[in-house]
Amino acid sequence: MSGRIVVLTEDIANKIAAGEVVERPASIVKELVENSIDAGATDVRVELEKGGCASIAITDNGSGIEYEDVALVFERHATSKIHHFEDIYRVASFGFRGEAMPSIASVARVEMLTRRPEDLAGTRVVVEGGAIKEILPAGCSAGTQIKVTKIFENVPARRKFLKTEPTEQGLCLDAITRLALAHPEIRFNVFANGREILAAPQALDISARIAMVMGSDFSGHCLAVNGEQQNVKLFGFISRPEFTRSNSRNIFLFVNRRYVRDNNVSHAVLSAYRQIIEARRYPAAVLFLDLPGDDVDVNVHPAKMEVRFKDSRSIHDLVSRTIARSLAADNTPKDGFVYRLSPREKMPAPDFFRPRPSFLADNAGKYSRQNMQQAISADLLLRSGSEQPPITGGNYAKKEPINFTGFRYLGQFANTFLIFAGREGFILIDQHAAHERIVFEKLKKSSGEGIVSQPLLLPEVVSLSPGQIFLFSGYIDFLQDVGLQIEIFGRDAIVVKALPAILPQISSREIIADIAEQLVDQNSKPDLQERKEKILAALACRAAIKANSALSEEEVAALCRDLETAPFNATCPHGRPVIVNFSLGEIERMFKRK
Ligand code: ADP
Numbered sequence: 001m002s003g004r005i006v007v008l009t010e011d012i013a014n015k016i017a018a019g020e021v022v023e024r025p026a027s028i029v030k031e032l033v034e035n036s037i038d039a040g041a042t043d044v045r046v047e048l049e050k051g052g053c054a055s056i057a058i059t060d061n062g063s064g065i066e067y068e069d070v071a072l073v074f075e076r077h078a079t080s081k082i083h084h085f086e087d088i089y090r091v092a093s094f095g096f097r098g099e100a101m102p103s104i105a106s107v108a109r110v111e112m113l114t115r116r117p118e119d120l121a122g123t124r125v126v127v128e129g130g131a132i133k134e135i136l137p138a139g140c141s142a143g144t145q146i147k148v149t150k151i152f153e154n155v156p157a158r159r160k161f162l163k164t165e166p167t168e169q170g171l172c173l174d175a176i177t178r179l180a181l182a183h184p185e186i187r188f189n190v191f192a193n194g195r196e197i198l199a200a201p202q203a204l205d206i207s208a209r210i211a212m213v214m215g216s217d218f219s220g221h222c223l224a225v226n227g228e229q230q231n232v233k234l235f236g237f238i239s240r241p242e243f244t245r246s247n248s249r250n251i252f253l254f255v256n257r258r259y260v261r262d263n264n265v266s267h268a269v270l271s272a273y274r275q276i277i278e279a280r281r282y283p284a285a286v287l288f289l290d291l292p293g294d295d296v297d298v299n300v301h302p303a304k305m306e307v308r309f310k311d312s313r314s315i316h317d318l319v320s321r322t323i324a325r326s327l328a329a330d331n332t333p334k335d336g337f338v339y340r341l342s343p344r345e346k347m348p349a350p351d352f353f354r355p356r357p358s359f360l361a362d363n364a365g366k367y368s369r370q371n372m373q374q375a376i377s378a379d380l381l382l383r384s385g386s387e388q389p390p391i392t393g394g395n396y397a398k399k400e401p402i403n404f405t406g407f408r409y410l411g412q413f414a415n416t417f418l419i420f421a422g423r424e425g426f427i428l429i430d431q432h433a434a435h436e437r438i439v440f441e442k443l444k445k446s447s448g449e450g451i452v453s454q455p456l457l458l459p460e461v462v463s464l465s466p467g468q469i470f471l472f473s474g475y476i477d478f479l480q481d482v483g484l485q486i487e488i489f490g491r492d493a494i495v496v497k498a499l500p501a502i503l504p505q506i507s508s509r510e511i512i513a514d515i516a517e518q519l520v521d522q523n524s525k526p527d528l529q530e531r532k533e534k535i536l537a538a539l540a541c542r543a544a545i546k547a548n549s550a551l552s553e554e555e556v557a558a559l560c561r562d563l564e565t566a567p568f569n570a571t572c573p574h575g576r577p578v579i580v581n582f583s584l585g586e587i588e589r590m591f592k593r594k
């Protein structure tokens, strides 16, 4: 490498800046739609081809740009939005760096038609590889139309990093969804390969827009939140405790109407739910924080998804207190559910207490009550084989298969752990993890042969976001193989027609939501088998006996039987331990007997 210092050419500098601003089609969509919003548009139309990888077209009815300014749009740091440094702390608009348009034009071909409503003629400009190829007066409707093609053609490295078209399309749609949530006054229509995938007409207020964008499932299970502290206002909607998701992706935060990610605020949301939803489940929330521009720095991240609050502790406080208050106010019996906020009592959904009919039915033949008494005494629980397996020291069992020979069932602890004593120590089994492994192996074994499905008496319609629907469309056959029959129903719903016969008791709505989240998480992974296993694990998790359910001895015996014959039975499909050993030696040491 030569040590000479050179000033980068404008083209290279733009490409470097583009790397920060324009990572993938979704970033282009985000920048262009933000510009339309900044231009005062009330109608924004987005057309994507091949997930936004082939072309992105945006049409708005905003202010347009006058002929003299059009060339400037493509110059770095050309912006109509700030004139003094201090302005960046006050801008209410999205843009102000004047970086997006030149960055996009340096990695793609941009064709723009624009006209101010007050002008007679508009302008057509074509920019390619950062250079203006053509700029001429042209007739066009008021507002701005931009078409971006040849995306990343001159940056093969970036093109290689793009994911599959469905994933890229999903990310584009996510970007639009966030903007649509914060701007109910703007109409959005999104088309993918000519088909409309999102239609959000102008809404009167944010709650109406949320219902349109988040789906009726969320809007049917949400609570309004409203709080204020000094000059910070918080408002929005949060999910009731019965509506949970398997990750925190459904927590949307907007600061001064700008979507941001903020761990501090997410933490505050989760802390308000900690005592009332199961571990490892997450709420959904759409929250808006409005505060004076001087109290928040939006200029910390090039893609502006992060902000820095002047006083993040008081924000945390406001969010967690407001949400906790709203949940507590809703803490009244509903449909037989009682949500308690006292820290010791977790919310027990009624079916946590009932034995799972699927589980019993599965084993009914084998384990009738009399048979069970015999089975319990004759075999499982009193099996005192001489070949008792050695108990491994330490807390986690080694990943040896579990075998109950020589162990006696002592009972259930915390309605979650099963205790067995043997001659050399005792073991705890996590009933949920154990059953999850059993169901998962059953599903896996039969998925090749096609799992028998059981039609639902009434097919159930489950609402999803348009992006999730798109992901589902690639898995219809696989889901059919595991006994889950679904059909796509319009832009934002799926009809569940049949469930796997071995898991007839699961709720279609919950399982579809779980699978949707797996698909979003897994879509970037190239290994199809791995993705399918994650779907099976999600099914198994929903179908398995929950923690916090009392089990009869019959159920325990059946569970142990099945567990002994399940492969990889020392861990659940997510890799958590099913069994923990306490050896006699360890216990003796604890009591200082050794
Ligand atoms: P920024 O948004 O940070 O100012 P951009 O590169 O995104 O920078 O845009 C540069 C300028 O181009 C904007 O300041 C605005 O004046 C103009 N512009 C871009 N898109 C539009 C649009 N859809 N309608 C009107 N003006 C636009």
Ligand code: MG
Pocket: 031, 034, 035, 094, 095, 096, 100
């Ligand atoms: Mg901009």
